[in-house]
Amino acid sequence: MAHDDTAQLATDLRVAVGKVTRRLREQTPGSDLTHxxxxxxSLLESGGPATSTELAKARGMTPQSMGTIVAVLLDSGYVEKSSDPRDGRKSVLSLSDEARRQIASGRLAKEDFLAHLIETTFDAGDRRRLADAIALLRRVAEAP
Structure with missing residues (x-):
């Protein structure tokens, strides 16, 4: 493939993924959370409870910046704070039950949207090609 073709393919992929992402965001309106x-x-969901310092390191930001983010998440009820069982001077942050419910509900809404779209828009051949494309997208997502 020529360099110009590769560059155009990269542009087309970025645009298409962006549009799909926006369509999926539309399925869960009302989230006022910033990126x-x-x-x-997401870090708390995948990694479990963590201190603000651990979260700052994971995101490559200052503890002060993370403190601002955490304060908003605490105020909104997405995150709960408790004493660190290893060191009582520290606080551990974890997702609230309500945040977990909202995350699960949002994922279900997105998956329902996609399932309906696939079922009503694509024939069997399209579905096979989509499955192949998903395998390629996974490789893109997991590439070093």
Whole structure:
């Protein structure tokens, strides 16, 4: 493939993924969280409870900046704070039950949207090609 073709393919992929992402966001309206706040929620969901310092290191930001993000998440009820069982001077942050419910509900809404779209828009051949494309997208997402 020529360099110009590769560059155009990269552009087309970026645009298409961006549009799909926006369509999926539309399925869960009402989230007022910023990108940085969502990233912290995601870290807590995937990695479990953590201190603010650990979250700051994971995101490559200053503890002060993370403190601002955490304060908003605490105020909004997405995150709860408790004493660190290893060191009572520190606080451990974790997702609230309500945040977990909202995350699960949002994922279900997105998956329902996609399932309906696939079912009503694509024939069997399209579905096979989509499955192949998903395998390629995973490789893109997991590439070093």
């Amino acid at each position: 940085s706040q969502l990233a912290v929620v």
